Amino acid sequence: MEDKKNLEAELKKTGKNLKTKDRALKALVKCNKALVNASEESDLLNKICQIIVETAGYRLAWVGYAEKDEKKSVRPVGQAGYEDGYLEKVNVTWAKTGKPQGPIGKAIRTGKPSIMKNIGSVPLYAPWREEAVKRGYASSIALPLKDKRKTFGALNIYAQDPDAFDSGEVNLLKELADVLAYGIISLRVLSAQKQSEKETKSTLKKLRGALGGTIQVVESIVEEKDPYTAGHQRRSTDLARSIAKEMGLSSDQIDAIRMAGSIHDIGKISIPTEVLSKPTPLTDAEFELIKKHPHVGYDILKNIDFPWRVAEIVLQHHEKLNGSGYPRGLKNGQILIEARVLGVADVVEAMSSHRPYRPARGKKKALEEIKKNKGTLFEPQAVDACVKLIAEKGYKFKQY
């Protein structure tokens, strides 16, 4: 008989224990799910409180953040369960001095869980007792929420059992508070990243705008000198960039071509307008003047700190593979690939456009010209890419 009673008692205890574990396990699983699916901080807070009340079976759960205001108040930011105005009435703080010290403030200050059993009788709970007892809170625990450096709030749980929160339970609830803190921090990191991405995007947009605008300033200065080639730098740069892409050049090479292309005729500012705009064929002396523009451009650019070799590309954009170009008569590999690409685009755009001393010859003639001189004057890969773009892919010069 005695034996049986003992067995029954043990079975009861084990069964209760099993129930508790089962409940805890379910609550933890649900909290994990909530964490995985969270996208809004306040939703996560309320959801976790709800799981604590509904699945783990407590009377009230709420989350408070430690404010840095003068009162050091603990601001409720999420809750679930029977509350009935309690949070507004009790006015929790985490200040070290002044008002009586409650378990929540202690948890926040020490970073350790703070348990309060028998709320109805312990003296420390006096300031909140009446309101707590009225609502059926018989014991409570405050669990710190921490990021790497400090405690930023507390998860507060109230039970109807005056003797709740044994050590196993506390360990589990600590776990749960850590999961919650991790979720909160993850969401904040995510939202900070979104904000910073937004700001970066706006900075990028402004920088691009400023760069585009400043390039236009340079273009307009060149074009004031040489109005007949208005838009030439832009159109040839756009073509050169497309050729470079078609050739599979690196993004850095493409950027270099765009930058150098946009200002490749800057040296023309030192050539007299009469020569640049002359409606009849140039004399040898005049052509010699024209041929100075890559070098003048180089001189303007050589001391400027660009992320690419802009001055060198500008200097080389009239060189030809067989050494017949100017100003230095460089050959093949002596000429930067960026300059070789720009050279092809420069010729094709120029031949396709009207000039004071001749009508436009058209894209067809331009393509014939580069095909005929492929490998002797012009970079073969750039020629192939250019022909493919214009003849097959329907590339068109942009209108500016």
Place this chain on the structure above:
Amino acid sequence: MEDKKNLEAELKKTGKNLKTKDRALKALVKCNKALVNASEESDLLNKICQIIVETAGYRLAWVGYAEKDEKKSVRPVGQAGYEDGYLEKVNVTWAKTGKPQGPIGKAIRTGKPSIMKNIGSVPLYAPWREEAVKRGYASSIALPLKDKRKTFGALNIYAQDPDAFDSGEVNLLKELADVLAYGIISLRVLSAQKQSEKETKSTLKKLRGALGGTIQVVESIVEEKDPYTAGHQRRSTDLARSIAKEMGLSSDQIDAIRMAGSIHDIGKISIPTEVLSKPTPLTDAEFELIKKHPHVGYDILKNIDFPWRVAEIVLQHHEKLNGSGYPRGLKNGQILIEARVLGVADVVEAMSSHRPYRPARGKKKALEEIKKNKGTLFEPQAVDACVKLIAEKGYKFKQY
């Protein structure tokens, strides 16, 4: 007697159940901790496998990723427990055709857990049986690892018990696999963000470099016309920016001042060099020519698409509060704040520097000048900020 036996049996069952739950709970708590602390994907994978083996008591746990190679192989990426070359020997795939279909491939294809009990006898397991039995694997489960759209791998667990993996256990292990998948994805998102931040940083750096370089091009064009004021645009822009910061202007206004300041004398390119560099006082007619430069600058800039009102600021940088400035004689609030700030910096820099027709008058005189005319000619807030910077904060003009 019968009663007691029943009770004992029930107690045993409940006790075993409790043990199982307890183990599961511990494993889940440890997995959560591993997730919270993870910083490297492979560390997380190995850690979770280790917890499954050591805390949950299985014989082997490993994670395989579904590769997109021709064989559709399942690549082992993390493991713990007794393995002894098993993973190398069995050569798992998730292909639908060809080799016999195993539980892992099935879990990956269907996105559902795939359980294999009694490995020693089920026909389906034949290809792997010998190696499995040798190592004491009697049952196994493959749990899919999923992101939002698809299954990207499987968590595979082997037990010594041929009848392991009841429904409660499966639910928990599913939970665990979800936690693991969440952790993997979070780490990947984080690492992708880091990569993209790095790229953005490099883009920003290049854009800033390109913009800085292009501004220098414009400066050098202006300075070629007017060599005696070399560096004036940069120095006055730097001062104007510092004044704007001191005044607490918005970052957008500061950016506008920097951009407009950098090219504010662009209109000088249309004034004859002889006038700009004249070593004796200017005649009225010459001064009238000089006074045209804000308008010429405006004409160059007015159609250019800047993120700020650059043309308007350039046009207004010689206006004065009392209407005595040029070209339009605007007053007070009619003048953009950016132009008012730039106007103060322009005067202070000019007076502090040497000119062909006069020596430098020095910063002290320059400050006296703006203080004397504060509120009549010059924006009072800008004057105060400028005086504070130079007289109190030790502001010095940069050397370029």
